[in-house]
Amino acid sequence: MAALTQKKWLIRGAVVVAVFAALLIYCVKAMLGYPSDVSVESPSGRYVMQNVPVEKIFMLGGMAYLRVTDKQDPQKVYRTPLYDMQSLDMRPFENDNKIGISWIDFDKQTKTFTISMPQWEESWLNIFISNTPYTNLEKRLICVAHAFILMNMNSQRLTGLVVHGMACMLYIVMNGYAVPIYKAYAGGLTSRGVAIGMGMYFIFYFFVFLNFVLVFIRRLAIKFGVAIFMMLSILFYMLPQYPVRGMAYCALAGGLTVSAILLTRAIDAAFTRWLESQGVTRS
Secondary structure, X not given: OHHHHHHHHHHHHHHHHHHHHHHHHHHHHHHHHOOOOEEEEOXXXXXXXXXXXXXXXXXXXXXXXXXEEEOOOOOOEEEOOOEEHHHOOOOEEEOOOEEEEOOEEEEOOOOXXXXXXXXXXXXXXXXHHOOOOEEEOXXXXXXXXXXXXXXXXXXXXXXXXXXXXXXXXXXXXXXXXXXXXXXXXXXOOHHHOOOOOHHHHHHHHHHHHHHHHHHOOOOHHHHHHHHHHHHHXXXXXXXXXXXXXXXXXXXXHHHHHHHHHHHHHHHHHHHHHHHHHOOOOOO
């Protein structure tokens, strides 16, 4: 019976992970295959530069990336990270070393982008979108699209790592206190239709993974969406066999995650106000 229960947990866990991975893969493939809305050629006619909007995915309203194609070698396609189309200006230019549009340069020798858009923001989706190294002049950060951590991590991400790390520690502490109390007053976990197994470890690792992902997400709406997805996944994983533990772990994981999101935002806002009071403008 225990082996059958563990097998059900593994199957449900695999379903949750597979659905999340399939959704991510589908969305990324869709974004990479989107048609452009504006296309211009470089003055020499060798390069085609296309603005590709992606607002249909992940609530990315107003976001896009630039796709540069070498007409002499059409297999070589270079993609920028995501940017806000409010700053878009598709007037092309070209010299001996570079081509580009306003705010975005492409070095023909080193095959790198330079982004000088005002108040440009990094996005966690850039690890999937951009296939070309890029430099942001405003922040002086040199990024590689397939790196998860920037060379100089900004204060928002550092704050997020600390706060969400504390949430993971609190999960362990609160779970450690809750289980003995429940046993003392209810006569053991199994007496109420709740079994202990490797499924609890899966839920914890799932919780830790999504909290790590949340550190690199900037939009608040997407953060809350990930938190809701996590809570629904836990309920799907536990119900209907284990209703008490399902509700308890849904509340624990969801409550800690939402609290970490709000606390990170509050600390970041307070730090920004302090910087402004010192006469420093935060980009």
